[in-house]
Structure formats: structure tokens, C-alpha cells
Amino acid sequence: MKALWTVAAAAIGAAAYGLSRPGVRATLREDLDTVRRRDPAATNDFVSMVSYPGMHAIWAHRGLHRLWQNDSTKVPARLMSQAVRTLTGVEIHPGAQIGRRFFIDHANGVVIGETSEIGDDVMLYHQVTLGGTSMEQTKRHPTIGNHVLVGAGAKILGPVVVGDNSSVGANAVVVKDVAADSSAVGIPAKVRPYKNRTDPEAAGSDVGDSRSPYADFELIDPAIWI
Secondary structure, three states, X not given: OHHHHHHXXXXXXXXXXXXXXXXXXXXXXXXXXXXHHHOOOOOOHHHHHHHOHHHHHHHHHHHHHHHHOOHHHHHHHHHHHHHHHHHHOEEEOOOOEEOOOOEXXXXXXXXXXXXXXXXXXXXXXXXXXXXXXXXXXXXXXXXXXXXXXXXOOOEEEOOOEEOOOOEEOOOOEXXXXXXXXXXXXXXXXXXXXXXXOOXXXXXXXXXXXXXXXXXXXXXXXXXXXX
16 A cells, blocks of 8 residues: 555656646647547546546656666566556557657557557557567567557557558458558458548648648548447
């Protein structure tokens, strides 16, 4: 019991220190805005902040990823990541690289492997696995581009690349690259290009810009609906 109080006090102290820094406050604001944009059930920032385990897992990962960069702190980073998995139901290896405005909805059973790379504005649903297919210590997990949605239960396996502005359907099993502006559905996943999508160059905005026509996901294919 004493250990739990110690951990709680340390967490509160770390939170208070972090919130005293303008950069941390700006990131927190961005995270809360992301939750509101991606989840219609999120109507209160305080409730989102204390009751969304996916967001808690992402916050913890940011600190653990920094620890992972130093050989002397890799072991505690790995051990703490397992504690985060127990508390949130989300397992993110501290070596994984994750971009901005990342959101995990209904966070439970999500696994993100060590060499995974995730771009900006990516959304995962529950039971998603970004897994490896090799026992070699090399790049063995997926690379997810910007503005990608991955449906519930999807498995993306190996060093495959899921291109920008793409969607992976619920329960799909992806073992080959997914081109940009495409959907991947089925077992094994079949990739189909989107039709009638706005050309970002013609629209005069960058794909990575939150104001891009791709900034909000369009669940065009019924197989992607959650």
C-alpha cells in the first residue's frame, strides 16, 4: 500500500511539474482537442483527461520513449511500460516512434511493437496490433503514415508501410504495403484506391496540415465502420 502511495505521489509531482511548462500545456491542449475531434462522446475536457486510458498510455509513452534513448535507462523504461500496460490495457514498446495528435479510441488490447513508426493524426481502435514477423533485431514492425485510421481488431504485421490518408478495416490482416489514399479490407487485406477524393495539391494545402481535406477520417467503406 505504501508503494502505491509513493507511485501516486510521484505521478502527481511529475504532472504538476509538467503543467508548469508552457510546451507541456500546449501539448495537453492539443491532445484534448484531438479527443474531442475524434470521439463524439468526448464533451468534457476534465472527464477526457482522467478517464481515457488511451491518452494516459500515450502520455506515459512520451516519457518512456525519452528514457529508451539512453542505454542506462532502457531497462526501467521497459519495466515501466509493462506497468502502463497493466493500468491502461495498451502495450506500447518504449522504442516505438509516434507522431502528434495520435489517438486510441476504446483503448484496450492495443499492441505497438518496438520498431513501429506512426505519423501524425493517426487513429487506432481497440484490439489493433502493430506486430513483427521476424526474430531479427532489425526493422520488423509497421510504418504508419499521416492521417491513417486503423479499425478495431486489425493486425498489421511486419515492416509494411501504410501510406498517408489510408484506412485499414476492422479485423483486417495486413501483410503487404498499403498505398497512400487507399483502403485495406479483409484477410489477407486487399488494397483498393479511394475514389473521388480531393487532390491535396489542387486544394492548395499540405497533407500533413490539420486543415487538409484529409484531416478528418471518412469511413467510406462499410467494412471499415466500427
